[in-house]
Amino acid sequence: AKGAERIMYYGKGDVWVYRSYAKPLTNITLIPESGFTGRDNVLFGMNIKVSVSGEKLFTSFSEGDNTNVVATDSMKNFILRKAGEYEGSTAEGFLAFVSRLFLEKYPWMTGIKMSADQVAFETLPVPGSNGFEVGNLVYRYSQNEHPTAFVELVRVADDIVLADHSAGIADLKLVKVKGSSFAGFVRDEYTTLPESSDRPLFIFLDIAWSYESAEDAFDADLGRYVAAEQIYDIAHTVFHEQHSPSIQNLIYRIGQRSFLRFPQLKEIRFESNNRTWETILEEVSVGEGKVFTEPRPPYGFQGFSMTKRDLEGL
């Protein structure tokens, strides 16, 4: 209802791409919060969503004229075949590579958005001649948090221009057993929540970031790539180190630490969920334990974006 411009796009979702023996991700800058040094990319997996737009598509809606319709089935074929030609090591780079080729191939398409949920294939220890070593044949398909990537290109006159990009991490779930409070909030006739000085804070967290220069995301050889694993390690380290007075403040500090370590970033966005457990027993028979259960709905959430300006005064 807001804009006057017509929404018009079509595309393909759940395009699963598995590429074996992609270029390993190396050249990672070490930071104090993380031991992450790279990925072997023996299995490079992504679930991609592609969406294309362009005024020339209008008659496919209004008239059922399919002349300019690249079948979404062909989009899937395009993405899969280009995965064989990709020589880089990052999902961001792959999306930028294939979306540019797509606009070059189909000149009447004027915009393309591609997003990816990367599949995290974790290495496993196998017995070797000198004790356990890292295997390179069997991988664990992780169901935990995973890296994400997003690229949007638009045609401007004869050029193809990057309109937006981001990288991220989705489905992070972290629980801190003690050292989190929530107090000092508005108290009025709608308040039934007691102040809490020590809650078992359980959060869901999605984080996304963009770079000052997107090439740093597309080409890890430039040495300024930020791995999702590193942001993840910053998040849990900050959570561990600092008492949190709210999720709002916790994500702010995670953002500050991320900019401190990675000045090549331009913006960081957070989407958090509060999934704090309900406390059933404040004391157990022996020791400092408690008993908790899943909370009933609803759940709280926060959305927040930051830039390097939020480092001022630190």
Add this chain to the structure above:
Amino acid sequence: AKGAERIMYYGKGDVWVYRSYAKPLTNITLIPESGFTGRDNVLFGMNIKVSVSGEKLFTSFSEGDNTNVVATDSMKNFILRKAGEYEGSTAEGFLAFVSRLFLEKYPWMTGIKMSADQVAFETLPVPGSNGFEVGNLVYRYSQNEHPTAFVELVRVADDIVLADHSAGIADLKLVKVKGSSFAGFVRDEYTTLPESSDRPLFIFLDIAWSYESAEDAFDADLGRYVAAEQIYDIAHTVFHEQHSPSIQNLIYRIGQRSFLRFPQLKEIRFESNNRTWETILEEVSVGEGKVFTEPRPPYGFQGFSMTKRDLEGL
């Protein structure tokens, strides 16, 4: 990465509201495609998401200063208690009612968005003195498509203004057994899809619409309320009546028919998924049957918005 403005909001999701004996929905304009005449609203149910914003919230992030934080737990209490005061018959009206009261109560909040997935409680036939009649005690909690609503208010100087609104229907699933084709699309080295003259077209469909005057959505007594059930009936009727050359064209025609019946609407948006079955057997032993199975991923999708201008030349 696009805008220069900071994202900053917080709120509550999965706020389940069940209100019994709300005002019945009546005053519905009959259309040829639908027998829908109203809802008794003996059970009026919604899953609400609320999100609030305002510059005054910034220090809750930067400093962990909770002075201006209305606990999301209190937001939940606010919504639930106001459900006891609501005298209208539509989810749109409830969202407008409660979000305005919220901004009035907390003057430092400058924006609020509320969305709702309505729970469809279906009436059931029970034996009465003259055969089956419509029961008003036991209802079926439908797991099928359901109505949706959305309202956004912003504070402008001393006023509270409606910034956006929509109503809709989500999770519609329709299958047409024959009478759908898909042909004439681009054929090149990336095309492996054969042309189809008769495919078993299975679609997922979300539809949302806004009104020229939002009051028509908030107050059904004005006689211009458009029920999700009516748009649903238009969708399946158009699907039934017309051969479809693509989903693109099918949704266009559903939109045209909707504007024809309901000129009080301003915009209609569609999000469709192609979930067409895979044909396993083109012929069965006896009769014109075939055998199908669920398609493998990926799935195609379309996004499209229309206004009454799309009726021109009809």
